[in-house]
Amino acid sequence: MSALLKQERATAAHRARRDTWVAVLWSLPALAFYLLFAIIPLFIALYLSFTSWNGLSSATWVGLKNWLALFSDSVTGHSLLLTIEVMIISWVVQTPLSILLGVFMAGTQRYRAVLSVVYFLPLLFSAVAIGLTWLSLLDPNFGLIDTLLKTIGLSALAKGWLGDPKLAFFVVMAIISWQFIPFHALLYLGGARQIPKELYEASTIDGAGRLQSFFSITLPQLKYTVVTSTTLIFTGSLTYFDLFWVTTGGGPGYATRVLPLHMYITAFPDENVGYGSVLAIVLALFGVVLSFVFLRFTGFTRMASQREGL
Amino acid sequence: MGVGTLPQKSAETQQGYRKPQKAPWHGWWEIIPIVFGIIWFIIAFYPVLYMFMTSLRPLTDFFTDVPWLPPTHPTLTNYSSVLSGDFSLAFVNTVFVTVISVFLIVIVSLFSSYSISRIHNRFTQVVFSLFLIGLAIPLQATIIPIYAIIINLHLYDTLFALILPSVAFGIPLSVLVLVTYIRDIPKELYESMLLDGAGHFRILRSLVLPLSRPAIITVVIYETIQVWNSFLFPLVLTQSSNVRVLPLALWTFQGQYTTNVPAIMAAVFLSATPIILLYIFGRRQLLGGLIAGFSK
Numbered sequence: 001m002s003a004l005l006k007q008e009r010a011t012a013a014h015r016a017r018r019d020t021w022v023a024v025l026w027s028l029p030a031l032a033f034y035l036l037f038a039i040i041p042l043f044i045a046l047y048l049s050f051t052s053w054n055g056l057s058s059a060t061w062v063g064l065k066n067w068l069a070l071f072s073d074s075v076t077g078h079s080l081l082l083t084i085e086v087m088i089i090s091w092v093v094q095t096p097l098s099i100l101l102g103v104f105m106a107g108t109q110r111y112r113a114v115l116s117v118v119y120f121l122p123l124l125f126s127a128v129a130i131g132l133t134w135l136s137l138l139d140p141n142f143g144l145i146d147t148l149l150k151t152i153g154l155s156a157l158a159k160g161w162l163g164d165p166k167l168a169f170f171v172v173m174a175i176i177s178w179q180f181i182p183f184h185a186l187l188y189l190g191g192a193r194q195i196p197k198e199l200y201e202a203s204t205i206d207g208a209g210r211l212q213s214f215f216s217i218t219l220p221q222l223k224y225t226v227v228t229s230t231t232l233i234f235t236g237s238l239t240y241f242d243l244f245w246v247t248t249g250g251g252p253g254y255a256t257r258v259l260p261l262h263m264y265i266t267a268f269p270d271e272n273v274g275y276g277s278v279l280a281i282v283l284a285l286f287g288v289v290l291s292f293v294f295l296r297f298t299g300f301t302r303m304a305s306q307r308e309g310l
Numbered sequence: 311m312g313v314g315t316l317p318q319k320s321a322e323t324q325q326g327y328r329k330p331q332k333a334p335w336h337g338w339w340e341i342i343p344i345v346f347g348i349i350w351f352i353i354a355f356y357p358v359l360y361m362f363m364t365s366l367r368p369l370t371d372f373f374t375d376v377p378w379l380p381p382t383h384p385t386l387t388n389y390s391s392v393l394s395g396d397f398s399l400a401f402v403n404t405v406f407v408t409v410i411s412v413f414l415i416v417i418v419s420l421f422s423s424y425s426i427s428r429i430h431n432r433f434t435q436v437v438f439s440l441f442l443i444g445l446a447i448p449l450q451a452t453i454i455p456i457y458a459i460i461i462n463l464h465l466y467d468t469l470f471a472l473i474l475p476s477v478a479f480g481i482p483l484s485v486l487v488l489v490t491y492i493r494d495i496p497k498e499l500y501e502s503m504l505l506d507g508a509g510h511f512r513i514l515r516s517l518v519l520p521l522s523r524p525a526i527i528t529v530v531i532y533e534t535i536q537v538w539n540s541f542l543f544p545l546v547l548t549q550s551s552n553v554r555v556l557p558l559a560l561w562t563f564q565g566q567y568t569t570n571v572p573a574i575m576a577a578v579f580l581s582a583t584p585i586i587l588l589y590i591f592g593r594r595q596l597l598g599g600l601i602a603g604f605s606k
Contacts, residue, residue: 022510023429027437030422030481033414037478038444041455048455055457097346104347115347117593118355124585125358126539128557129578132564133361136571144360144377182354186597238448242541246561260450267454268546277454284451291446 042284048277055273066275076279078254079262083286086173086258087237093177094184094233095226101181102188103218120182127179131246134175138162165255168248172256176243180236184229191225192218231294238287259283365389365576372572388576392563396551397577400559405584407472407555408537414473415480415533416526422481423488424514428500438489444482450542457546471547472555476537484529491525492518524595531596535585556581 049066053059070076105116122130137144140160149157161171199217208216241260244250250257250265257265263283267276364372365388367381375382422441426434456475457466465471495518503513519526544558554562563577589596 018509019429020431020433023425023431023434026421026425026510027434030418030441030485031437033418033474033478034441034444034481037456037459037475038447038452039440041452041459042447044455044458045452048458097350100343100346101350104343112347115351118351120589120593120597121358121586122354124535124589125578125582126541126557126560128539128541128560129361129582130357132560132574132578133357136364136575137357137360139571142373142377142571147377178353178357181350235446235448239450241450242557245541245545260448263450264453264542264546273454273458280451280454284447287448287451288443288446291443 042281045277045280045284048274049281051274051277053273054271055268056271059274062274066278069275070278070282075254075257076262076282079257079259080282082169082257083237083259085169086176086240087234089170089173090176090180090233090237091230093173094181095229097177098181098184098229099188099219099222099226101185102190103192103214105185105189106192119185122179123182127242128246130175130179131243135162135247138171162248163252165252168252168255172244172247175247176240179243180233184233187225187229187232188222191222195221227294227297231291234290234294235287238283238290259286361575361579364572365579367572369570369572388573389580392573392577392580396554397559397563397580399552400554400556401580403469403553404538404555404581407469407476408534411473411476411480411537412530412533414477415484416529418477419481419484419488419529420519420522420526421514423485423492424510424518426485427489427492428510428513438485441482441485444479445486449479453542453546456543460547466547467549467553469548469553472540472543475543475547476540480533480536484533487529488522488525491522495521524598527592527595528598531588531592534588538585 048059050061050063051059052062052065101119105112105119125133136142138146138161140146140163145161146159159167162168195218199221200213203213203217239260240258241264244256244258244261245264248256250261259279260283263276263279266279267273270276360378363380364377366384366386367375368383368385368387371381371383422437426438452475460466460471460474465474499517499521500513503517508516539557540555541557541561544555545561548554548558551562560574560577560581564574567573
């Protein structure tokens with residue numbers, strides 16, 4: 001072997017060793033934080049689910065007791081149902097409106113850019129801030145909405161929006177939509193911007209109107225964005241705690257007690273950390289399974305070329 | 311800019327070359343997106359406007375004024391009474407927690423993202439997948455065990471109890487955004503630096519850092535908003551009023567002064583002001599970066 005080749009091999013080996021060192025060392029801090037506060041907690045939750053603990057004194061092992069209780073617990077069943085409703089209603093309400101808004105924002109008229117600045121305001125506030133503002137707006141006594149209804153003579157419609165077991169859930173869903181439509185509209189804006197102009201120009205030459213272009217070009221091209229947005233809506237639905245807590249606290253009764261809320265209330269105010277941990281595992285599993293299902297789905301869409309036919 | 315969804319309406323924006331085709335209006339329904347855009351403007355803006363107007367209303371006027379009109383006697387007393395209480399401390403606490411958390415998130419994620427994008431071996435790919443799984447885990451599911459961990463670390467009721475989990479949960483998305491960005495840096499630039507005998511640290515500092523600035527800014531802004539507005543961690547992991555952060559302080563404030571809505575609105579507005587300022591100055595980077603990050 002020539003001396004030069006030997007030297008090249010040595011440098012390559014040195015580089016490979018250095019690379020491995022860097023690869024491990026440089027990810028270590030992130031990994032440490034992440035393992036300690038995101039992954040290991042899941043295992044701890046599993047352990048806790050087999051115990052009975054009030055959060056203060058020491059935990060006692062109770063085996064499968066909490067897990068068996070899960071199957072006869074109607075409140076948990078109700079929470080699960082509510083959570084699924086959250087997912088579906090979120091999607092049904094937010095997706096069409098976000099597409100409309102995103103496509104609107106993608107237009108190049110200048111006034112649209114000006115309006116867009118305001119569109120994203122709801123995203124900046126904490127869920128607490130949003131909840132408190134809407135609590136005030138919806139207040140049956142001095143709230144704006146009821147006062148407005150009374151003033152224009154529709155006082156029959158004025159009611160305690162968040163105090164009505166049948167309405168409260170939908171009212172909170174409306175607030176959630178208010179908060180997150182701007183975000184998904186942003187995704188669709190990004191997606192719409194990527195649509196090649198040539199597609200529209202070709203269809204205009206063929207005499208297609210705006211509506212036709214929308215359905216035959218815009219929507220199909222946005223398929224990938226729809227998948228991303230849908231995934232985020234469904235997995236995000238499992239995280240809605242703050243808003244529900246601040247506006248209704250899970251009530252009236254159990255009307256708005258979605259799974260994250262149910263888990264929190266069980267563990268902390270109700271001091272049943274063991275059973276709360278069971279719910280935590282259920283929640284985590286739900287999220288992971290949902291994500292895997294959607295990731296699988298995304299894999300297929302990613303393959304399809306969006307510039308097909310050009 | 312310029313890839314619109316609808317063909318240009320006015321010829322002036324196309325500066326003379328190739329006059330664009332105007333799409334014919336086929337029916338009244340084509341005005342729907344525009345109508346919706348305007349309606350949404352009102353829906354998005356009005357509650358914020360209401361928040362602001364109410365915060366300027368003196369409490370006595372609150373019961374008599376017309377809610378949707380501006381205050382008849384605007385005043386700053388709500389703001390001064392909010393700031394003179396515990397709220398100012400909550401503000402300082404929130405700044406502390408947010409600045410340190412975001413700083414740690416960026417540093418830790420940047421180093422990790424570099425090694426993931428540049429060095430392809432078993433370890434980095436496993437780490438990356440691990441982080442991606444983190445995007446699927448609802449943070450709420452870990453709050454109970456994190457509570458247990460924090461208590462065992464004797465960090466309960468401290469600001470550090472808030473910083474550590476916030477950093478952990480900020481890592482997955484930040485790494486995703488940064489990796490996507492760093493991957494796009496042309497290989498030739500790396501190669502020329504390697505030929506110069508540069509080590510990874512020098513490449514990170516002189517090449518990747520300046521080039522991935524937009525991604526870093528996006529991460530900073532996004533995580534700042536997330537940490538600043540987080541509520542569940544403070545709710546569970548802190549207790550005393552001297553380690554309270556803003557969202558929790560808002561919640562306790564409302565519990566204390568339930569009927570003093572103008573004061574509550576002032577508190578709400580104050581808690582959001584830094585983020586609003588951040589938005590005004592960093593909007594383009596945030597929105598651009600979020601679009602880019604989620605599109606991939």
